[in-house]
Amino acid sequence: MENQAVLYVVKDHVAFITLNEPDSRNALSSNIRKGLWEAFTRLRDDDTAKVAILTGTGKAFCAGANLKEFAENKIAVPDRNINPMLNRNIWVNKPVIAAVNGDALGGGFLMAQTCDLAIAAEKARFGMPEARWGRGAPWSVPLLHMIPQRIWMEMALTGQLITAERAYEIGLLNYVVPADELMEKAMELAQSIAAGAPLTITATHKMIYMATEMGRTAAWETADAIFEKVYESEDALEGPLSFKEKRPPNWKGR
Numbered sequence: 001m002e003n004q005a006v007l008y009v010v011k012d013h014v015a016f017i018t019l020n021e022p023d024s025r026n027a028l029s030s031n032i033r034k035g036l037w038e039a040f041t042r043l044r045d046d047d048t049a050k051v052a053i054l055t056g057t058g059k060a061f062c063a064g065a066n067l068k069e070f071a072e073n074k075i076a077v078p079d080r081n082i083n084p085m086l087n088r089n090i091w092v093n094k095p096v097i098a099a100v101n102g103d104a105l106g107g108g109f110l111m112a113q114t115c116d117l118a119i120a121a122e123k124a125r126f127g128m129p130e131a132r133w134g135r136g137a138p139w140s141v142p143l144l145h146m147i148p149q150r151i152w153m154e155m156a157l158t159g160q161l162i163t164a165e166r167a168y169e170i171g172l173l174n175y176v177v178p179a180d181e182l183m184e185k186a187m188e189l190a191q192s193i194a195a196g197a198p199l200t201i202t203a204t205h206k207m208i209y210m211a212t213e214m215g216r217t218a219a220w221e222t223a224d225a226i227f228e229k230v231y232e233s234e235d236a237l238e239g240p241l242s243f244k245e246k247r248p249p250n251w252k253g254r
Contacts, residue, residue, distance in 0.1 A: 006035025008042055014190040015042075015049035022058025028065050028083060028107045037084050044092045050194040050201070052092075053186045054115055055099040061124065064106025065135070083107055085139070086114040087209055093202055095193050099186040100124045101179065105161070110139045113146065116205065118172065119186050120164040121179040126172065127161035145212050147171055197239060198253040199230045 007018040017039045019026035026032065043052050056062055084090045098104075098115035103125045112118050112126065120126075128137040143152045147170045155162065164176045177185050193201060203226050210226070211219035230236060235251050242249035 005029065005031035006039050008039045010046065010049050012191065013048065013050040013194040014187065015039075015046065015052040017043070017052055017054045019054075019056040019062055022056070022060070025060035025063035025103070026056040026058065026108070027063040032062075033083055037090070040084050040086065040090050040092055043094060043096075044090070049094065050198065051094060051190045052096045053099050053183070053190055054096055054111065055183070055186070056101055058102070060102040060108070061098075061100045061104040062108025062111060063103060064108050064129075083110070085110065088114070093205055095190075095201065095205055097186050097189055099182050100126075100164070100173075101182055103127075103161070105129060106135075106137070107139070110142075112172075113140070113142045117174050117189060119175045119177060119182060119189070120167065120173050121182045122164055122176055123179065124164040124167075125161040126164075126167050127159065128156055129159040129161075131157060132159045197230075197235045197249070197251050199233050199235055203227050203230050 005019070005021050007016070007020050009016045009018075017036075019032055019036075021027070021029060021032055043049055081089050086092060086096060095117065096115045098112040098118040098120075100112055100118060100120040101124065102121065104112045104120075105125075105127050106129060109126050109128055128140055130137045137156055140152065140156060151170055154160075162170075164173065167173045168176045174189075175185055207223045207226050210222050214222065234254055235249075238249050238251065
């Protein structure tokens, strides 16, 4: 990728997607937005990558919208596709882990929300300060399935930031770790996912998102339909066989 605002590197089947404009706290400039579209599109089509880690360079994960650009370009109603939103306007169907190295505010908070798993450094903070600047947070809808309504309401109305520890307590994060252990923990999770049966990982990812769109009975029926092809695959026989023979499975993805 020529766009150095967002870096893309694959190692051991894990794609590292890194926001790389630390001087602006990785705010969502036009270059970063373009780079994210390119990176997520590449991830979707990259057969060498089974899972991704999204993080930032410098002291912030992402400070949100680049308000200077908004002011200069007189952006009132932003295009719905101004930013890539995983599983809304771009479907990757590979697990993405947010490794939140610092503040995740506004659109940066959105990115952390739309990732499938999230780990944060102890000093990271989260928030939606839009009410302070006359903007809005319609993108915060994923919080519906993540945190209680009253906490969502408080964050949106006050614009106050919450600590990583508070984010963990209310269910926004999987883990909080010291900053120097952040990428190690993210890689540990990523490798655990990458080692799994690929058809099962893909089907599980799809099932969980679809289940949030429907009632319990419909979700059961949908889950059964999604996993039918998984059960009919060679991998579905390889798993029990490898267990019986006490050896690592040889996944073929078919």
